[in-house]
Amino acid sequence: MARWISEEPGEEAALLDALGISSTDALFADVPKKARIGRMGVGPAREEPEVVAEVDQLLERNRPLSKFASFLGGRVTSRYSPAAVDSIVSRSEFYSAYTPYQAEASQGMLRTLFEFQSLWVEMTGLDVANASLYDGASAAGESLLFCRRIHEGSRFLVPASLPWEERSVLENYASGPGLTVATVPYDDRTGRLDLDFVRDAVAKKDVFGMLADLPNGFGHIDEGVPELKSILGDIPLVVAADPLSLSVLEAPGNYGADVVVGEGQGFGIAPSFGGPLLGLFACRKEHVRSAPGRIVGATLDTEGRRAYALTLVTREQHIRRSKATSNICTNESLMALAFVVYATVVGPRGLARLQTTIAEKARTLASGLGAIDGLKSPRFDAPYLGDFTVELTRGSAEDFLDRLRRRKVLGGHSLKDPRPGATPGPDRILVGVPETATEKGIQKYVRAAQATVGAAGRSS
Amino acid sequence: MTFHQARWDEPPVWDLAPSADLEAPPTVPGIPEKLRRKAAVRWPELSELEVVRHYTRLSQMNFGIDTSPYPLGSCTMKYNPKVSELLARRPGAADVHPYQPEATVQGSLELTWRLERLLARITGLPEVSLQPAAGAHGEYAAMLMVRAYFRDRGELAERSEVLLPDTAHGTNPASAAMAGFTTREIRDKNGSVDLDELKHALSSKTACFMLTNPNTAGLFESEILEIAEAVHGAGALLYYDGANLNAILGVTHPGRMGFDVAHLNLHKTFSTPHGGGGPGAGVLAAGEKLGPYLPVPRVVKVGRKFRLDYDRPKSIGKIKTAYGNFGLDLRAFAYILSLGEEGLKHVSRRAVLNSNYAASRLGKLLPRPFRTLVKHEFVLSGAPLKEKGVRTLDLAKRLLDEGVHAPTVYFPALVEESLMVELPETESKRELDGYIAAFERAVTDTPENLRAAPRSLSVTRVDEVRAAREPLLSWKDLRAASAKAETQ
Numbered sequence: 001m002a003r004w005i006s007e008e009p010g011e012e013a014a015l016l017d018a019l020g021i022s023s024t025d026a027l028f029a030d031v032p033k034k035a036r037i038g039r040m041g042v043g044p045a046r047e048e049p050e051v052v053a054e055v056d057q058l059l060e061r062n063r064p065l066s067k068f069a070s071f072l073g074g075r076v077t078s079r080y081s082p083a084a085v086d087s088i089v090s091r092s093e094f095y096s097a098y099t100p101y102q103a104e105a106s107q108g109m110l111r112t113l114f115e116f117q118s119l120w121v122e123m124t125g126l127d128v129a130n131a132s133l134y135d136g137a138s139a140a141g142e143s144l145l146f147c148r149r150i151h152e153g154s155r156f157l158v159p160a161s162l163p164w165e166e167r168s169v170l171e172n173y174a175s176g177p178g179l180t181v182a183t184v185p186y187d188d189r190t191g192r193l194d195l196d197f198v199r200d201a202v203a204k205k206d207v208f209g210m211l212a213d214l215p216n217g218f219g220h221i222d223e224g225v226p227e228l229k230s231i232l233g234d235i236p237l238v239v240a241a242d243p244l245s246l247s248v249l250e251a252p253g254n255y256g257a258d259v260v261v262g263e264g265q266g267f268g269i270a271p272s273f274g275g276p277l278l279g280l281f282a283c284r285k286e287h288v289r290s291a292p293g294r295i296v297g298a299t300l301d302t303e304g305r306r307a308y309a310l311t312l313v314t315r316e317q318h319i320r321r322s323k324a325t326s327n328i329c330t331n332e333s334l335m336a337l338a339f340v341v342y343a344t345v346v347g348p349r350g351l352a353r354l355q356t357t358i359a360e361k362a363r364t365l366a367s368g369l370g371a372i373d374g375l376k377s378p379r380f381d382a383p384y385l386g387d388f389t390v391e392l393t394r395g396s397a398e399d400f401l402d403r404l405r406r407r408k409v410l411g412g413h414s415l416k417d418p419r420p421g422a423t424p425g426p427d428r429i430l431v432g433v434p435e436t437a438t439e440k441g442i443q444k445y446v447r448a449a450q451a452t453v454g455a456a457g458r459s460s
Numbered sequence: 461m462t463f464h465q466a467r468w469d470e471p472p473v474w475d476l477a478p479s480a481d482l483e484a485p486p487t488v489p490g491i492p493e494k495l496r497r498k499a500a501v502r503w504p505e506l507s508e509l510e511v512v513r514h515y516t517r518l519s520q521m522n523f524g525i526d527t528s529p530y531p532l533g534s535c536t537m538k539y540n541p542k543v544s545e546l547l548a549r550r551p552g553a554a555d556v557h558p559y560q561p562e563a564t565v566q567g568s569l570e571l572t573w574r575l576e577r578l579l580a581r582i583t584g585l586p587e588v589s590l591q592p593a594a595g596a597h598g599e600y601a602a603m604l605m606v607r608a609y610f611r612d613r614g615e616l617a618e619r620s621e622v623l624l625p626d627t628a629h630g631t632n633p634a635s636a637a638m639a640g641f642t643t644r645e646i647r648d649k650n651g652s653v654d655l656d657e658l659k660h661a662l663s664s665k666t667a668c669f670m671l672t673n674p675n676t677a678g679l680f681e682s683e684i685l686e687i688a689e690a691v692h693g694a695g696a697l698l699y700y701d702g703a704n705l706n707a708i709l710g711v712t713h714p715g716r717m718g719f720d721v722a723h724l725n726l727h728k729t730f731s732t733p734h735g736g737g738g739p740g741a742g743v744l745a746a747g748e749k750l751g752p753y754l755p756v757p758r759v760v761k762v763g764r765k766f767r768l769d770y771d772r773p774k775s776i777g778k779i780k781t782a783y784g785n786f787g788l789d790l791r792a793f794a795y796i797l798s799l800g801e802e803g804l805k806h807v808s809r810r811a812v813l814n815s816n817y818a819a820s821r822l823g824k825l826l827p828r829p830f831r832t833l834v835k836h837e838f839v840l841s842g843a844p845l846k847e848k849g850v851r852t853l854d855l856a857k858r859l860l861d862e863g864v865h866a867p868t869v870y871f872p873a874l875v876e877e878s879l880m881v882e883l884p885e886t887e888s889k890r891e892l893d894g895y896i897a898a899f900e901r902a903v904t905d906t907p908e909n910l911r912a913a914p915r916s917l918s919v920t921r922v923d924e925v926r927a928a929r930e931p932l933l934s935w936k937d938l939r940a941a942s943a944k945a946e947t948q
Contacts (some may be wrong), residue, residue: 006888045800059552096524182617274558274782276739301929327634334735352485383490442525
């Protein structure tokens with residue numbers, strides 16, 4: 001068994017002696033007999049090499065992304081992370097620490113989080129970022145509650161193209177205070193938000209906020225987003241932005257966004273079957289006391305040295321309890337470290353280069369697929385930076401993806417809500433092009449798609 | 461004092477090099493002018509070595525469980541086994557996308573399924589979801605499930621209130637409030653739930669009673685069966701906050717105690733690292749009443765294959781993208797496999813033994829407000845320090861000078877100047893004695909030294925009042941502040 005508990009001869013006896021008891025049984029005398037359990041049934045202990053072998057055996061039943069030509073996109077990406085990032089994240093002074101409640105003992109993590117906050121502020125053009133939330137979707141959920149704290153109303157507008165998972169998360173966050181998530185339709189050709197619909201909704205005076213995502217749930221860049229604020233007026237605008245896209249796209253704060261949230265996983269964090277991820281949140285300074293989550297502030301020590309501490313804590317659950325701005329306690333600090341180290345290693349110009357390279361590869365793939373009879377690619381006539389939507393004119397998305405998989409191509413994921421009872425949508429696939437995609441891999445996808453759609457055509 | 465933390469005179473990352481030219485980044489075809497970034501992200505361009513040195517230096521100004529005992533009460537700062545770190549970085553674990561076809565992620569699905577079965581046995585609650593990303597996230601999801609349950613029964617309009625003891629973690633009332641409930645605190649009697657008060661407060665308005673057992677005073681709620689009976693008798697549900705599960709593994713479990721739903725913190729009891737604030741994993745386990753309401757997807761076994769099941773009509777849906785924090789689930793799985801049944805029982809026995817030992821020794825230095833038999837943690841009162849003109853805060857800072865972390869301070873609030881101490885099973889008697897000796901030196905030190913602490917760290921006492929009064933929350937704020945200072 002593992003050596004994680006000291007078993008020095010006589011040690012436990014000495015502890016028991018000091019307490020004047022002969023067995024640890026006496027320490028559980030306060031647990032009533034009727035509440036006791038027998039065996040839990042978790043099996044025998046294993047030595048370290050056995051554990052390694054058993055976990056490895058399980059992991060062998062996974063086929064990692066490297067075994068495929070992979071084009072999975074969405075909020076979770078498989079971007080390459082320089083080895084230096086994990087080297088820093090692996091330092092146990094960081095990863096084995098708790099929340100920096102004792103500022104003096106935790107300046108390393110506090111300073112890192114301050115740098116992380118600063119970076120998200122620079123990227124978004126807003127004033128204040130928090131020290132992270134769970135993931136992009138829950139950050140969007142928190143932004144909904146935040147908007148309601150700074151503006152009256154009962155409806156929160158979101159694009160109809162929002163991924164179903166995020167929509168579900170938002171509906172949960174809205175349900176507590178009895179708020180409604182309302183859908184803004186999109187133009188069928190471009191996927192763009194229907195701005196007239198937004199105008200009409202605003203005129204009803206019950207909208208307390210709106211979220212627009214860049215790229216949107218179809219992977220495309222909606223040119224109408226910068227116009228939203230002039231329609232919304234003093235109703236807060238939340239932009240859910242992919243951080244890499246902000247290396248080339250205008251900072252949303254500069255066109256009126258009041259909140260910018262995002263999923264930070266693509267910056268130095270492995271996909272790991274979907275977690276841990278990283279929720280990003282920034283807002284304007286005038287609203288900071290309504291913001292959720294931990295915030296690190298700069299101050300001084302008694303000798304006038306620059307020092308950092310968790311601050312504005314009266315917003316938080318451990319002080320304000322049921323009146324807190326959020327219940328969040330544990331966040332994703334270590335992932336915030338990965339984010340800032342990744343961005344600093346790659347550098348601002350490197351990020352922009354990376355984004356333009358990915359966009360170029362995406363255009364090659366999208367037009368390659370677009371030449372195939374049976375596929376509409378890209379489905380929407382709108383710009384894109386790496387993800388885009390393909391629509392099948394015959395056959396099902398699931399079947400198409402399954403056939404691709406047999407040819408060692410992970411061609412994307414279906415945009416359908418898989419829950420029974422969900423409105424059946426068209427057969428659309430979100431394709432994501434990673435930076436590591438090669439010309440060979442792109443051609444492999446195109447050929448596999450051709451063969452697959454051809455086969456589907458014959459069988460139907 | 462023999463301890464000295466590194467004190468690098470390390471500037472912020474933006475002072476290490478000039479930022480990139482603020483000229484516009486390259487354009488991407490098709491992006492309209494109004495959406496193009498006009499100036500590059502303001503951030504320095506550094507060599508990889510410069511970046512590595514910067515963050516390595518910062519890491520050296522940070523306590524972790526690998527550098528020091530870290531006895532934060534209710535945080536269960538135990539050793540994070542290195543083998544788990546190794547396994548979580550395997551390509552078969554890390555290089556796997558959540559949207560891969562099920563046939564290509566059978567390993568992740570099976571590991572998830574097996575961990576869920578293990579946690580079901582450990583909690584005595586058969587239905588498990590790994591989706592919540594942290595303890596508070598699990599609490600929140602559970603409160604949404606409670607809402608959905610009473611909505612289905614047509615009782616939601618009436619059952620609008622969640623009860624909790626005054627010893628509850630702050631996340632409990634915050635989670636209940638976010639889910640749309642009003643909250644009401646039940647006063648304690650000598651640190652435990654006052655059963656009469658609870659019975660008095662329970663009514664047809666009560667949706668749920670949230671309880672941590674053992675509680676944050678370190679006391680086992682011995683009347684738990686009567687509590688469960690009273691809560692269920694009122695038609696309400698009973699919620700288990702699993703922050704303190706480390707005390708009772710193999711002795712009792714939430715299912716046997718009568719709880720309907722529980723969250724567990726894998727980053728506490730099950731040894732996954734806390735990452736300087738996160739990530740965590742806030743697994744939910746539920747009995748038959750609330751099981752159908754757990755988030756989707758659930759992992760099911762069909763024949764020899766594992767699948768993601770979305771066909772749960774009563775489910776609350778999603779609370780985050782994808783599934784759980786798989787990287788942490790894997791670490792917890794390796795931990796449970798390593799220890800097995802007897803090992804897990806030993807964890808709690810030794811954690812409680814350590815705690816009672818430390819409590820009996822430290823109880824000679826500062827008063828203990830409640831009964832002496834405690835579980836995995838205990839509470840002291842720093843009130844007597846006031847006689848020499850110092851506070852619990854000063855003691856906490858003075859402890860840091862000994863190279864050890866301070867306990868949780870000023871919580872639970874029902875004890876004046878409280879310190880909540882948890883020294884888990886992975887601390888040897890030598891480490892415990894070392895901590896106790898450090899504590900004794902700190903508590904008996906002169907008021908001047910206590911107030912001047914800490915002196916051995918990278919900074920001296922940090923002015924937190926100033927941080928809140930004049931918020932400087934980013935580099936942008938620092939730039940504005942220095943521009944303002946220059947014009948004055």
